[in-house]
Amino acid sequence: MSTDMMPSTDGTAAVAESPAASELAQFEPAEREGGLADAAGRTLAWPETAVAPVRVRWRYAVGIPLVHLLACLGLAPYFFSWTGVAVAVAGLYVFGTLGINLCYHRLLTHQGFVAPKWLEHSLAILGVCTLQDTPACWVAMHRIHHKHSDERPDPHSPLVNFLWGHCGWLMFQNRDFLNVNYYSRFTRDLLRDPFYLKLERAGNWLWIYLSSMAAFFLLGLAIGWPLWGGAAGVRFGLSLVVWGVFVRTVATWHITWSVNSVTHVWGYRNYETSDNSRNNWLVGLWSNGEGWHNNHHADQRAAAHGHRWWEFDVTWITIRALERLGLAKDVVRPRAWAKR
Numbered sequence: 055m056s057t058d059m060m061p062s063t064d065g066t067a068a069v070a071e072s073p074a075a076s077e078l079a080q081f082e083p084a085e086r087e088g089g090l091a092d093a094a095g096r097t098l099a100w101p102e103t104a105v106a107p108v109r110v111r112w113r114y115a116v117g118i119p120l121v122h123l124l125a126c127l128g129l130a131p132y133f134f135s136w137t138g139v140a141v142a143v144a145g146l147y148v149f150g151t152l153g154i155n156l157c158y159h160r161l162l163t164h165q166g167f168v169a170p171k172w173l174e175h176s177l178a179i180l181g182v183c184t185l186q187d188t189p190a191c192w193v194a195m196h197r198i199h200h201k202h203s204d205e206r207p208d209p210h211s212p213l214v215n216f217l218w219g220h221c222g223w224l225m226f227q228n229r230d231f232l233n234v235n236y237y238s239r240f241t242r243d244l245l246r247d248p249f250y251l252k253l254e255r256a257g258n259w260l261w262i263y264l265s266s267m268a269a270f271f272l273l274g275l276a277i278g279w280p281l282w283g284g285a286a287g288v289r290f291g292l293s294l295v296v297w298g299v300f301v302r303t304v305a306t307w308h309i310t311w312s313v314n315s316v317t318h319v320w321g322y323r324n325y326e327t328s329d330n331s332r333n334n335w336l337v338g339l340w341s342n343g344e345g346w347h348n349n350h351h352a353d354q355r356a357a358a359h360g361h362r363w364w365e366f367d368v369t370w371i372t373i374r375a376l377e378r379l380g381l382a383k384d385v386v387r388p389r390a391w392a393k394r
């Protein structure tokens with residue numbers, strides 16, 4: 055979902071400064087006095103800027119439960135099909151792993167590799183189809199998260215409480231992030247590209263999502279109608295929408311949100327970072343590599359998040375495949391691998 059805290063979309067947000075790799079240095083974890091903060095038992099106060107006074111972001115507070123309800127339709131026999139289930143599972147990779155992990159996170163936020171623009175933009179469209187905000191909004195929130203991990207103004211630290219870190223933060227307006235300058239500072243490299251600026255314009259993200267729904271329905275109809283007749287074709291098309299779009303969207307949400315919540319609470323640490331990030335094998339597996347989150351906080355630009363041989367990272371395997379095909383260049387490896 056897009057956001058109501060976007061800067062003006064007339065192009066003024068695009069600050070004409072070069073996005074150099076050195077720029078990203080500001081997103082490296084800040085050294086804190088006292089060094090390591092292993093946060094066992096440490097808590098974070100509610101962000102005052104979100105709770106005094108409380109302002110609900112209705113687009114999220116209504117939209118998130120609504121899509122959950124639509125996903126529940128998948129349990130009704132009319133909307134159920136095993137093909138729909140298979141499409142949903144495949145969609146976790148196509149939209150979640152390629153769109154969010156690989157594009158929004160490792161490519162756009164951290165510039166862990168370079169891809170041709172046609173590929174980068176196509177992958178970004180897949181990310182938009184997960185209803186996790188536009189690329190610029192996602193990137194801004196995530197860079198702020200890295201700059202202030204588990205301290206104010208981290209947008210989604212679970213040290214406030216677990217539900218806040220998981221999805222509660224989306225539903226309340228946080229005045230920390232209403233300032234346009236503050237916002238554009240974190241995304242100026244992205245918003246220099248007219249493609250990303252266009253995605254910020256009102257409603258474009260919604261049209262993309264609705265178009266994906268129409269595509270799933272028409273595909274099901276085109277396959278089902280000739281095989282089983284009109285009524286069965288409509289039903290098959292709807293099952294692809296419910297499973298391939300709504301169930302998959304909800305699953306992708308919770309997978310991404312669990313990286314924000316679970317892997318800042320439970321798991322082991324390979325690196326003594328100043329935040330509370332953890333490597334969690336369960337999240338590592340179901341998120342296709344994003345759950346090796348302590349590794350990621352320790353070495354943010356690295357395109358591989360699994361640093362040990364058994365830290366399985368499907369997203370990294372995909373980036374390696376793109377590299378072999380000549381579609382990913384300047385791929386940043388973990389610093390720890392150079393010491394081997």
Ligand SMILES: [Zn+2]
Pocket residue numbers: 159163164196200350354
């Ligand atoms: Zn990150």
Ligand SMILES: [Zn+2]
Pocket residue numbers: 199203313314318331347351
């Ligand atoms: Zn984190």
